[in-house]
Amino acid sequence: MTRTQVGIIGSGPAGLLLARTLHLQGIDTVIFERQSRDYVESRIRAGVLEKGTVDMLRTLGADQRMNKFGIPHDGYALAFNGRLERVDMAKYAGDGVMVWGQTEVTRDLIALHLDAGGIIKYESPAIAIEDVETSSPKIIYEEDGVTKTLVCDFVMGCDGYHGVGRQTIPADKLKTYEKIYPFGWLGILSDTPPVDEELIYANHERGFALCSMRSHTRSRYYIQSELGDKVENWTDDMFWDELRRRLPPHAAESLVTGPRLEMSIAPLRSFVAEPMRYGNLFLAGDAAHIVPPTGAKGLNLAASDIFYLSRALIAFYSEKRTDLLDRYSEVALRRVWKAIRFSWWFTTLMHKFSDDSLDYRLQVAELDYLTGSDAGKTVMAENYIGLPFEEFE
Ligand code: FAS
Ligand code: PHB
Numbered sequence: 001m002t003r004t005q006v007g008i009i010g011s012g013p014a015g016l017l018l019a020r021t022l023h024l025q026g027i028d029t030v031i032f033e034r035q036s037r038d039y040v041e042s043r044i045r046a047g048v049l050e051k052g053t054v055d056m057l058r059t060l061g062a063d064q065r066m067n068k069f070g071i072p073h074d075g076y077a078l079a080f081n082g083r084l085e086r087v088d089m090a091k092y093a094g095d096g097v098m099v100w101g102q103t104e105v106t107r108d109l110i111a112l113h114l115d116a117g118g119i120i121k122y123e124s125p126a127i128a129i130e131d132v133e134t135s136s137p138k139i140i141y142e143e144d145g146v147t148k149t150l151v152c153d154f155v156m157g158c159d160g161y162h163g164v165g166r167q168t169i170p171a172d173k174l175k176t177y178e179k180i181y182p183f184g185w186l187g188i189l190s191d192t193p194p195v196d197e198e199l200i201y202a203n204h205e206r207g208f209a210l211c212s213m214r215s216h217t218r219s220r221y222y223i224q225s226e227l228g229d230k231v232e233n234w235t236d237d238m239f240w241d242e243l244r245r246r247l248p249p250h251a252a253e254s255l256v257t258g259p260r261l262e263m264s265i266a267p268l269r270s271f272v273a274e275p276m277r278y279g280n281l282f283l284a285g286d287a288a289h290i291v292p293p294t295g296a297k298g299l300n301l302a303a304s305d306i307f308y309l310s311r312a313l314i315a316f317y318s319e320k321r322t323d324l325l326d327r328y329s330e331v332a333l334r335r336v337w338k339a340i341r342f343s344w345w346f347t348t349l350m351h352k353f354s355d356d357s358l359d360y361r362l363q364v365a366e367l368d369y370l371t372g373s374d375a376g377k378t379v380m381a382e383n384y385i386g387l388p389f390e391e392f393e
Contacts, residue, residue: 004030004119006313007139007152009126009165011040013102014285014302015158016109020060021310023118027317030150031118032141034125037110044189044262046102047212047220048073048199048296050386053303054098062108069215070100076384078371079202079248081364085371086198092374093381099199101214102299129155129168133279153280154313158302160286161271169278179344181268181292183207183351186225188239192258194219195251201294201350202246203367205360208294208351209246218261222293224351231263239263268292270344272336275329276305282328284309289336291343294350300386301339308332308392315393324392331390342383 006022008015011033019029033040049057049070057063074090089096114120121143128140132155139150157165166174194213202209207224214220223242240257247255271290276283285302308331312324349363370376 003136003151004028005153005317006156007137007150007154008032008156008158009129009139010158010160010163010285010287011106011110011120011122012158012160012285012302013105013109013299014287014306015156016106016113017056017060017303017306018156018158018284018310019118019120020062020109020113021056021306022313023113023116024060025314025317027313029118031113031120032124032126032139033120033122035122037120037122040122041103041107041110043106044101044103044187044220044264046293046296046299047099047214048300049098049100049105050296050300050303051095051097052307052386052389053300056303056307057105057108060109060112062105062112065104065108066098066100069104070098071213071215073097073099073198076199076201077196078367078380079200079204079251080367082248084200084248084250085367087371087377087380087384089381089385091381092378093385095385097296097385099213105299126159126164129157129164129281132168132281135280137280155281156309157281157283157287158285161290163287165281165283165287166273168281169273173275173278175274177270177272177274179270181270181347181351182227182353184225184227184229184265184267185210185222185293186229186231186234186239186265187220187222187263188236188260189214189262190219190221190258190260191217192219192256193217195247195255200247200251202248203350203363204246205352206242206246209243211247211251225265229265231265234263236260236263266293268294268347270340272333272340274333276332277325277329282309282325284332288332289340291340292347293343294347295339295343295384297339297343297386301336304335304386304389305332307389311392327392331392335387335389338387346383
């Protein structure tokens with residue numbers, strides 16, 4: 001039975017950001033990941049980084065490729081009722097976002113951490129977490145078919161919505177909140193030039209559409225899809241035709257189509273589990289909260305959780321302080337709930353929920369108001385670039 005300081009379950013953004021941050025402070029970690037490295041590095045997920053996430057990657061030395069190939073954006077567009085209205089984030093929120101895929105973030109953090117001697121055990125699922133109420137919690141895991149135990153000072157559940165971390169917290173100690181949306185997002189990745197220089201979020205009577213990108217030659221598009229819809233129901237041409245129908249004329253005419261590199265359907269839910277700590281088990285990222293991807297908050301909330309959690313752990317190991325560990329859940333959840341709210345609100349504003357024409361007219365009126373007022377544009381800008389991290393030290 002071996003021991004480390006911080007046991008981390010999950011090598012997604014939350015686990016990797018935490019391991020890298022702690023490593024730079026000389027704190028030992030072990031990451032357990034149930035999938036293979038190739039599988040993790042090939043997942044297509046988020047595409048937009050808030051300023052706080054970009055700053056973290058720079059601090060961690062994981063920004064070289066991002067600085068070279070990432071695309072800074074100062075604005076995004078809202079399309080509705082045949083119109084295209086730009087939200088100028090630089091003007092109304094004093095900053096922008098970075099278009100740089102989660103896939104790339106993950107690849108850079110894995111390479112950096114392994115090159116620095118970090119330990120990531122791939123294809124080694126954590127099957128249980130024990131003794132979390134003691135000072136020596138244990139991760140029971142499988143490695144090469146053998147069940148083993150790692151003793152830790154702390155265990156980090158960075159293992160996503162389906163992980164073992166949250167399930168370890170007794171049901172009577174955990175409060176969960178969940179809303180499941182009556183649609184999904186059908187996404188396509190294609191080696192085609194993006195339809196516009198910035199992202200376009202489209203509210204259309206047929207349903208929502210999003211035009212995003214991964215580079216100047218690789219595009220990522222989404223259309224709102226029916227619950228129960230399947231990727232196999234869609235040919236590439238069917239996708240492109242439906243996307244065109246939902247875009248304003250100039251975008252529909254200039255859309256460059258091509259064969260899919262990937263096509264997938266993601267369900268949409270809002271979910272929060274409270275508290276994000278139980279004994280010496282801490283939750284971060286999707287293990288504790290899920291947002292509909294409308295506001296591009298999922299990956300970025302994982303980063304802000306780690307901003308707080310890493311500071312709390314560093315204060316413990318460097319000064320034997322436990323106050324930040326005690327405050328982590330409360331402070332992290334304050335920012336989580338504001339992002340949960342924005343993502344829910346932006347989703348209700350942009351998606352088709354019914355065939356009731358009044359619902360659509362009310363959405364159009366709200367978009368008309370938001371894009372016609374400085375106050376409205378400030379709301380759309382400051383929430384999208386990401387609300388500030390609280391001081392935590
Ligand atoms: P992750 O889910 O990324 O990582 C958790 C890791 O834990 C996984 O690698 C998993 O294999 C591992 N794991 C789970 N159980 C384990 C166990 N028992 N033992 C060991 N390892 C275990 N966000 C956006 O902002 N924009 C988007 O467009 C967007 N699209 C998405 C599409 C999909 C299909 C999904 C599922 C999510 C999407 N998200 C998006 C949200 C996503 O980016 C998450 O917010 C982000 O990955 C959160 O990072 P983590 O918390 O690290 O969780
Ligand atoms: C993406 O590029 O995958 C993306 C961008 C913005 C979103 C969601 C997804 O809100």
